[in-house]
Amino acid sequence: MKLDARIPPGPLAEKWDQRRFDLKLVNPANKRKYRVLVVGSGLAGAAAAASLAELGYQVDCFCFQDSPRRAHSIAAQGGINAAKNYRNDGDSVFRLFYDTIKGGDFRAREANVYRLAQLSGNIIDQCVAQGVPFAREYGGYLDNRSFGGAQVSRTFYARGQTGQQLLLGAYAALSRMIGRQAVRMWPRTEMLDLVVVDGHAKGIVSRDLVSGAIQTHAADAVVLATGGYGNAFYLSTNAKGCNVTATWRAHKRGAGFANPCYTQIHPTCIPQSGEHQSKLTLMSESLRNDGRVWVPEQPRDRRPPQQIPDGERDYFLERKYPSFGNLAPRDIASRAAKQVCDEGRGIGETGLGVYLDFRDAIARLGREAIAERYGNLFHMYQKITAEDPYTMPMRIFPAVHYTMGGLWVDYDLMATIPGLFVLGEANFSDHGANRLGASALMQGLADGYFVIPYTIGGYLAGQKPGAVKDDHQEFARVRQEVVARTGRLLEVQGSTSVDSFHKELGKILWQQCGMARNEQGLAAALQAIPALRERFWQDVKVPGSGESLNQSLERAGRVADFLEFAETMVLDAQQRRESCGGHFREEWQDDGEARRDDQNFCHVAVWEHSGAGQLPRRHIEPLQFENVHLAVRSYK
Amino acid sequence: MKVTLHIWRQSRPGTAAAAGDGRMVRYQLDQVSPDMSFLEMLDVLNEQLLQRGEDPVAFDHDCREGICGACGLVIDGVPHGPERGTTTCQLHLRSFRDGAEIWIEPFRAAAFPVLKDLVVDRSAFDRVVAAGAYISVATGQPQDANCIPVGKDEADKAFDAATCIGCGACVAACKNASAMLFVGAKVSHFVHLPQGRVERTARARNLVAAMDREGFGNCTNQYECEAVCPKDIPVRVIAELNREFVRAKVLEQPASGKRIGGHG
Numbered sequence: 076m077k078l079d080a081r082i083p084p085g086p087l088a089e090k091w092d093q094r095r096f097d098l099k100l101v102n103p104a105n106k107r108k109y110r111v112l113v114v115g116s117g118l119a120g121a122a123a124a125a126s127l128a129e130l131g132y133q134v135d136c137f138c139f140q141d142s143p144r145r146a147h148s149i150a151a152q153g154g155i156n157a158a159k160n161y162r163n164d165g166d167s168v169f170r171l172f173y174d175t176i177k178g179g180d181f182r183a184r185e186a187n188v189y190r191l192a193q194l195s196g197n198i199i200d201q202c203v204a205q206g207v208p209f210a211r212e213y214g215g216y217l218d219n220r221s222f223g224g225a226q227v228s229r230t231f232y233a234r235g236q237t238g239q240q241l242l243l244g245a246y247a248a249l250s251r252m253i254g255r256q257a258v259r260m261w262p263r264t265e266m267l268d269l270v271v272v273d274g275h276a277k278g279i280v281s282r283d284l285v286s287g288a289i290q291t292h293a294a295d296a297v298v299l300a301t302g303g304y305g306n307a308f309y310l311s312t313n314a315k316g317c318n319v320t321a322t323w324r325a326h327k328r329g330a331g332f333a334n335p336c337y338t339q340i341h342p343t344c345i346p347q348s349g350e351h352q353s354k355l356t357l358m359s360e361s362l363r364n365d366g367r368v369w370v371p372e373q374p375r376d377r378r379p380p381q382q383i384p385d386g387e388r389d390y391f392l393e394r395k396y397p398s399f400g401n402l403a404p405r406d407i408a409s410r411a412a413k414q415v416c417d418e419g420r421g422i423g424e425t426g427l428g429v430y431l432d433f434r435d436a437i438a439r440l441g442r443e444a445i446a447e448r449y450g451n452l453f454h455m456y457q458k459i460t461a462e463d464p465y466t467m468p469m470r471i472f473p474a475v476h477y478t479m480g481g482l483w484v485d486y487d488l489m490a491t492i493p494g495l496f497v498l499g500e501a502n503f504s505d506h507g508a509n510r511l512g513a514s515a516l517m518q519g520l521a522d523g524y525f526v527i528p529y530t531i532g533g534y535l536a537g538q539k540p541g542a543v544k545d546d547h548q549e550f551a552r553v554r555q556e557v558v559a560r561t562g563r564l565l566e567v568q569g570s571t572s573v574d575s576f577h578k579e580l581g582k583i584l585w586q587q588c589g590m591a592r593n594e595q596g597l598a599a600a601l602q603a604i605p606a607l608r609e610r611f612w613q614d615v616k617v618p619g620s621g622e623s624l625n626q627s628l629e630r631a632g633r634v635a636d637f638l639e640f641a642e643t644m645v646l647d648a649q650q651r652r653e654s655c656g657g658h659f660r661e662e663w664q665d666d667g668e669a670r671r672d673d674q675n676f677c678h679v680a681v682w683e684h685s686g687a688g689q690l691p692r693r694h695i696e697p698l699q700f701e702n703v704h705l706a707v708r709s710y711k
Numbered sequence: 712m713k714v715t716l717h718i719w720r721q722s723r724p725g726t727a728a729a730a731g732d733g734r735m736v737r738y739q740l741d742q743v744s745p746d747m748s749f750l751e752m753l754d755v756l757n758e759q760l761l762q763r764g765e766d767p768v769a770f771d772h773d774c775r776e777g778i779c780g781a782c783g784l785v786i787d788g789v790p791h792g793p794e795r796g797t798t799t800c801q802l803h804l805r806s807f808r809d810g811a812e813i814w815i816e817p818f819r820a821a822a823f824p825v826l827k828d829l830v831v832d833r834s835a836f837d838r839v840v841a842a843g844a845y846i847s848v849a850t851g852q853p854q855d856a857n858c859i860p861v862g863k864d865e866a867d868k869a870f871d872a873a874t875c876i877g878c879g880a881c882v883a884a885c886k887n888a889s890a891m892l893f894v895g896a897k898v899s900h901f902v903h904l905p906q907g908r909v910e911r912t913a914r915a916r917n918l919v920a921a922m923d924r925e926g927f928g929n930c931t932n933q934y935e936c937e938a939v940c941p942k943d944i945p946v947r948v949i950a951e952l953n954r955e956f957v958r959a960k961v962l963e964q965p966a967s968g969k970r971i972g973g974h975g
Contacts, residue, residue: 126850141771142837144877145779161857197852204853206846206900206907208870215860233870239778240873247845254841262834285724285826314773348746353754354775455777458794458801524850572761574754618766623723624827626769627761 076331076683078696081485082186087702088168091190094486098533106131108540110294111531112279114266114321116143118238118245118516119499120300122523125248127298128257130528135292136249136258137281139265139316139629144246147302147314148519151238152359152452154220154230155516157195162219166227168192173703175514178224178404179479179507180656180671181705182334182679184698186486187504191514194521199231201524205244209233220448221364222512224404224710230513235359235452241516245523264290265629267557269297269325269495270550276325276495277543278550280557284629287622289561291554293545295538296494296531299325300523303478303500305338307637307644308589309581311475312344312357318633319640322482322501330490331681331694333503334480335640336648339510339657340590341476342368342408345459345469346428355474356459358431359452360512363401365436365445366469368392368408370429374419380430380468391415391429399710406509406657406669407710409473413590414667416472423470432468473590477515479506479657480647483681483696487530488522491681494538496531498522503679508656561621564631569614573631576611580634580641583607588645593661597649604645608638643682643691650693651676673705712809714740716756718768719816724826733825735814745805749792750775750782752804770829777801777941780876783883784829785816790880790939798878798941818883822890822926833879835925836893842921843914844897846907865903872899874942881936881944887928892936894918895948898955912962915955 083090083097101109109132113124116138124136138146158171171192176183199217203209209231210218219228233240252258263284270278270291278293301321305311326332343358369388376383391411396403403411412429415421422428437445442465446453453464460470481503482490488504490497499519506514583603587596611634619625653676654660654669663670671677678695685692721733740759743752750772757767773781777798784799786792792802807813815829823831861869873896881892898915901907930949937946 122850129849140773140779140781141833142780142877144837144840145773145781147774147779149779150774150776159856196855199856200853201848201850203856203859204846204848204906206869206904208866208873208900208904209856211861211863211866213863215862215866216857233873236778236874239876240870243873247840248848248850250837250841251845251847253837254843260837262837314779315775316773349744351744351747351751351755353748353751356776454796455801458777458797458803461803461805528850570762572758574758616761618761618764624769624830627767 076491076694078681078694080696081487087189090186091193095529098529099536101532101536103131107133109535111296111298112292112294113298113300115300117146117148117300117302118242118519119523121245121249122520123298123300123498123527124258125252126524126528128252134258135261137261137264137266139284141262143249143260147317148242149239151516152235153361154232154237154513156229156513157199157231158192158229159196159199161217162228164227166229171195174225175511176703177708178511179509180708182655183505183507185700185702191505191518191521194525195517197525198517198520202241202244205247207240207244220361221402223360223402224511235449238516266321268553269328270553271328271492272543272547272549275493278545280554285624289554289558291545291550293543295535295540298496298498299501300498301501304640305475305478307641308475308584309577310355312341312355315354320633320636323636323640325482325495327684330492330495331483331683332643333483333679333681335644336651336658337479337508338475339405339477339479340409340473341405342412342473343431343471344474346423346472357476358456358469358471362431362449362452366431366433367435368401368429368431370415370420370422396710403710404509404511409590410659412473428470428472430468431471477510479508479510488526494534496527498527508658564617564628565621567612567615569616571614572616573627573634576615577634579607580638584641588648591659591661592648597645600645604642611638647680651680712743712745714743715812717814720828721825743804747804748800749802750800769827772800775800778876780878783818783878783880785818785883787814790818790883791941796941796943818879820882820888822888823879836877838925839894839918839921843917847910859906861904869900869903872896872948875944876942880939884935884939887931889930890922890927891930891949891952892944894922895952896944899948899951902955911955912959915959919956
């Protein structure tokens, strides 16, 4: 597998300009001859579909939800970063770049991250022009808040629903192009395979989730913006439908999968309340602007929180990381929470929780001000737990939230299969081993609005438009494989539900490949996962038929792919014998802090599929740091 | 706790008559917890149906945190159930008494045909949006964001409307199956922003035309929509929609059928 990142030469700040100049252009009259498939309609997908259609390409956009506006970007709460320096507090493109590289524990590509920081300001401009109602101050200018891992205020927000407002902006842009018949939208349609002809991505096979029809779509390029794989853990903050199928299918057709072990465990989620629980709910990181995280000083202190005096509380983030305090980055805050729970100081019935307390902020600013900032989050918390966070500290615990790994892409966001582009959370490119808060929205929109419209042209300029049609034999062959796989899922007729298998997989991953990992646990997972997968194919029970709306069948296909993917994820965690960011190997630590091994692991690990029953092959892309000094990441 | 459920079952798309088998079916659940969400209760039911060899109940859902707008059930006659300002996925069984008997139906409206069981087709909303619920700006290099100051009060009004999650409860609650709370929210969101005011005339006209085309009814001031809206969108947005529509009628030349926004 050849891994050429194609990073443009020259100084960091000039690379993107240089690349844009070097990329070939497709003249406006020719653009309409090219068809591009965009799979996914979240921030990255909707932004890409709209922008490409505006340029004149024929675009087909697919989503499994009933409407493109429901993609999981919608659930992002806290905000979006941009190096606008509106606060005059020392922000700059270079600082955002540096914070992101450091936040990612020096495991991301400098050139990509710098471009992201450069584009960040333009995103805010674009969104405001679309009518995104960001929070404003009384003078009418945009407001900012702080987020983890940064000492400047660069996060733009729209109350606690920044994701919904940004997605509605992208969805509006997409809808405008749908209305003009420049985009053909395929809702309730799930991509089930990628079609590769002569080494180039030339289309997909999909299933109409209402009629069950298996369809083929030929194009000149395929863009995947299908999100992350956090739901491999079953319980996560992801929407129930989030899945790895599109990227995993592409991987099995030849696309390298990079750093699958990098998973972000978010520190502030509502703790699990019972076995029936179907998902975990995030409480935005923005709450840590005003909320203070603590546990009782003494283990097994069962007093109600209000009765524990300040002197007997341990504000452990403030104690351990005085310069960042409660705004320590996510991986570090999660690990610290796990540590105090391991010491028996966790709170709540299960002892798996810590307090996020607004008492002091309410005393300082008043209840009104807190309600203005976080009202809808407090409301959501109250709905779920039946507790009032204005009078009782929130109980929180870390949960799987985001995945930094994804399909490997070069500087142009092209995968190892030419003609296949991967955007947003689905790629691996910008966040290294840990993503900073408010950077996912930034990356999704940067990729969709401002990177792919240029880079895809560079690829298409070298392709003859419409060269492959869906009557090509490869489409028939892949279609047949999809039909057969769907048929097999229905034929097993075992006795165990898809959800039971999914929960079991989730438990294995959470225990062995979650917040802390070690050789022994990972080896055990590598035994358990193939066994579970085998049991799945012998005993899964999928009712109904493939010729109608069948939600059990949809889930079965996704879980089957998670069961394959999970093994590669664990393998990656096993082979990365260092700790970095969200990947914490217990063997490599300094008193609870991650210890990187730059000598041996300053690289991207890229997995190549080598056929059924074979272990995948591991390749590396070395990471070169020319503009930042590889340092021990400290937030003390 | 125990609950008895009566759930609308229908195997195929279309009206109950067309599908042929639309009916309410009774189910008993003996061990559910008050901490379960309403949808988690349906998960439990589905697991039991599967074990009994019956077809699980189909229902739309995704984020399960009240923001994607995918879920939506009529519970005891009320879209999203008894709790105000709450989506179905955020409703918990603690809102019901032990032994409760609960009727569960899909959102019903001519513009929202049933696809299966509790799943309806709400693509009419997407078509209304595509008719003009946007600002016609192409991706590019617009001016700096702070060149468009928006007073906080106006920005807040725009935001209050923009919180709509497009679930369709307003339509399901209305005896006329009117979508005017939804459409009003779109119009209100943009008309409170300077950058959204440029196309206000054509937007009002085109959205109302699209809404009529899709078969949604008109508002007769019952305010049922506001009562069930999980995001508490106020009915003032309907007044704003009416104002914008009348304004468009007065100001505009006869409708040419052109889409708003020209080129771009």
